[in-house]
Amino acid sequence: MSKLTFAIFALLFVFSAAHIFFQEEFGAGWEDRWITSKHKSDFGKFVASAGKYFGDKERDTGIKTSQDARFYAIGSEIKPTFSNKGKDLVIQFSVKHEQGIDCGGGYLKIGPKTELTEFHGETQYNLMFGPDICGSTKRTHLILNYKGKNHLRRVDLKTESDEATHLYTLVIKPDQTYDVLIDQKSIGSGNLLEDFDFLPPKEIEDPNVSKPSDWVENAYIDDPEDKKPAGWDDVPQFVPDETAQKPEDWDDEEDGEWEAPTVPNPEYKGEWKPKQIPNPEYKGPWVHPKIANPEFQEDNEIYAFENFGFVGIDIWQVKAGSIFDNILITDSLAEANAHAAKTFTLLKESEASKIEAEREEKRKVEDAEREKREKEMQELEDGSDDEDHAHHGHDHGHDHGDL
Numbered sequence: 001m002s003k004l005t006f007a008i009f010a011l012l013f014v015f016s017a018a019h020i021f022f023q024e025e026f027g028a029g030w031e032d033r034w035i036t037s038k039h040k041s042d043f044g045k046f047v048a049s050a051g052k053y054f055g056d057k058e059r060d061t062g063i064k065t066s067q068d069a070r071f072y073a074i075g076s077e078i079k080p081t082f083s084n085k086g087k088d089l090v091i092q093f094s095v096k097h098e099q100g101i102d103c104g105g106g107y108l109k110i111g112p113k114t115e116l117t118e119f120h121g122e123t124q125y126n127l128m129f130g131p132d133i134c135g136s137t138k139r140t141h142l143i144l145n146y147k148g149k150n151h152l153r154r155v156d157l158k159t160e161s162d163e164a165t166h167l168y169t170l171v172i173k174p175d176q177t178y179d180v181l182i183d184q185k186s187i188g189s190g191n192l193l194e195d196f197d198f199l200p201p202k203e204i205e206d207p208n209v210s211k212p213s214d215w216v217e218n219a220y221i222d223d224p225e226d227k228k229p230a231g232w233d234d235v236p237q238f239v240p241d242e243t244a245q246k247p248e249d250w251d252d253e254e255d256g257e258w259e260a261p262t263v264p265n266p267e268y269k270g271e272w273k274p275k276q277i278p279n280p281e282y283k284g285p286w287v288h289p290k291i292a293n294p295e296f297q298e299d300n301e302i303y304a305f306e307n308f309g310f311v312g313i314d315i316w317q318v319k320a321g322s323i324f325d326n327i328l329i330t331d332s333l334a335e336a337n338a339h340a341a342k343t344f345t346l347l348k349e350s351e352a353s354k355i356e357a358e359r360e361e362k363r364k365v366e367d368a369e370r371e372k373r374e375k376e377m378q379e380l381e382d383g384s385d386d387e388d389h390a391h392h393g394h395d396h397g398h399d400h401g402d403l
Contacts, residue, residue: 018332019087022078022311025326025343026062034063037073039120044070044320046313051098051165051323055350059343062094062325065104065317075116075312078329085304087331089172091129094344096165099321103134106315106322107141110329113309121314124148126305129170129180131159140168140187142180146198146302153195157188165323165351167344171333176303183348184340198302203290211286220276228272235269238262 046063054060095106107130128143139156169181179189240260
């Protein structure tokens, strides 16, 4: 078997072994696959849209938030449910905020099987992932649930907030490492145990031990041999200004006896303090002894969830217009990359060229308007010069006639 044949065989094996647990491209019939929650009567409505810029309308159509200042809650079942225990978990989707988002979410919630007609902000989920933007706060959320409590990554991840489509990818591995990618480039990776507060500390300060009362933590002390020089305190901080003179209009009877203003004394050395010497009793900083934390319990399966049963969009948006598309949940990054090549990559190419064409057209219009304004201003200036010249000639002729 040649190397090329082996490589092709290995690649085919990878794809054949990959599992796609959920895939949604929002083609025909998507309304039957997605359930709008009835938990509130005024949830915002999603509509199918490819947005302003697209290559193939059918391929690039997603679902778009359509009403301003609304909560949105919509979900779709994962059938059959699955667990990511012992395998990679890859979650990928695209979102574009073509409205120029000012405050709103663009993330997904993926969780255990639930009644989607009652899906809302308090519904339990396994993880939340995707962009969240409001004013100066712009981050890619990554929140994982552990034993009923949601844990946010300690340090925020960057996000994208322009009007173009962006692809968000999350990879979680059985070794408890993770990677977050935007447009297939990593923006943050690490270990779940190190970057989240899932577990209490392994060690705690021993509650039965306290710092000894005679513990000396002062590294330096006053030098007992150092004495204050004689007359140190006799030097005043301020002295009369010898250059000052009593104002000529000063009246001692009315204004009182005149006194010269004071100025800082150049001889003044400040408060005397003895020199510092190393403290022979110094024991260094006291370190509280630690013991094993009885509440700590190792868990090598924090990454794993027993039940994935739904994908949901539960967000608030001040200004609507975000388009969600190409949601994929799989156990293979190669599968996610292949799906991106058939969807996101083609859309980005078309989108970028059309955005640039629109910008160029806008530049042409602005240039034309600027040239028009400049021409009008020049004509006004030329007209004003002609009037001044005619007026000046008229005045000159009149003066000559008087002569």
